[in-house]
Amino acid sequence: MKKILLTELKLHLREWPALLFVIGLPLGLLLGLGSIPGFGEPDPKTGGESVTTTHLPAMMVILALMTLAFSVLPAVLAAYRERGVLRRMSTTPVHPGKLLTAQLLINLALGVISLFVLVVMGRIVLGITMPKDPLGFVLVFVLGTAALLAMGLVIAAVSRTGKIAQGLGSLIMFPLMFVAGMWIPRELMPSFLRTISDYSVAGPFATALRDTWGGSSPQLLHLIVMVVGLVVFGGLAVRLFRWE
């Protein structure tokens, strides 16, 4: 397992343009948008919070994780199946499930690294506060990431080729980013949109990240939606995934 992890990690590092999207783009956006004058001022429309307090950093964390779950993971796995990598492995004593596990772990690790970079650089450059409820924040982060990766696995399961997976991933990713509040903060959404957001897995994830970042507890509804998402999509992925 160690060797599989190491090899897969090397392969990820060789695909560095994708990593640029996962780590570089959110960081660049955070620092770029965060230094726009006025974004640091308290905004009465969002209850006196400034954009950079929790909204922008949480959105950038979501952007990084969604890129991993909807673009990187499904494309890699579907391509592995398309190219017969999984099939070849099933002729050896080691089950290809180990390869899938390695991919999940690496994507999780990349998510953690991206989070770390965002929090540390945000603090140094923009003076963003550290998450005020660290324990809740970590819990939400792990739960939400797992739910997103489960959705990514379903995409990998139903896509015949790596290219289809990539296309389908983007198709799902952009509406989810929208309802998560990437372009319109949740506070400014009309109520029907906020309701959709509340049940979209990505929406609850983003909101719960912001809540714990700001020091309040995540809403129970949001935690439940994430758990249900993880169970449903995880179960679907297990049922639908084919090794060849």
Next chain:
Amino acid sequence: MELIEVDSLHKRYRDHVAVENVSFSVREGEIFGILGPNGAGKTTTVECVSGLRTRDGGEIRVDGIDPQRERDRLREILGAQLQSSMLPDKIKVWEAMDLYASFYPDPADWRELLERVGLWEKRDSLFTALSGGQRQRLSVGLALVGRPKVAVLDELTTGLDPQARRDVWELVEQVRANGVTVLLVTHFMEEAERLCDRVAIVDAGKVAAIDTPDGLIAQVGQEQRVRFRPSMPVDEAQLLALPEVAAIERAGGQLIVSGTGNLAPAVTLALAQQRIVPNDLRIEQATLDDAFLALTGKKLAS
């Protein structure tokens, strides 16, 4: 000793029967070929043998192991090179060998193996930079890294240029020389004729015949033909009187003499006695192609 035994194998997919009542056995140390056109059920058959598919009927044993019920044990003694299966683009040759070696309890030394398949110089190359022949040789290397007793090689040389094909053939002969039993799937006559000790001709999910390549050719008859352009008119009666000669045909300035046994020497000797020179002399014998045509009623496009 029979290392692989397949008895009345049946496999059906939703819309059609892929393999119907296929039986054969492979002796330890031989190269056994499964020859047939695309869609004949060759791949399905070896996938059942390799434990990648569940059969609908019949029995299979590989060194006493049932591929379906004891998959884990099978994986340790059977290495497979599957049809058109690739590796990640950016994996290096040595990394792939090292990784696959780590899957087995008692792997071969992959460095030595890379040398054997002729890829040591390419060990630091990415998979994407390898030629078709190099990829296939790496595939064979990966199939052998677990020190298998049996190597299943499916469509090993499809898509390769003639030189690369010959290189891969040499490699397969080497593999056998190292004591590995080889189950080879191919739709190339030349490949079967050159490599296989015995061949099963498979068509439409059934075995049409099993024999050595020579034996299969003998089944369709021993007829040979000698074609030449005589330097002077030939006394045909004298040629027909030879016991080896069965018939003579004319095609333009060419004479086609058909018969059996030591036909060519007998004909040329008789011509020499008539002081005739056989120009453009060609000897035609039945090939595995003819055998295939006779046994299945189909031509195998190559």
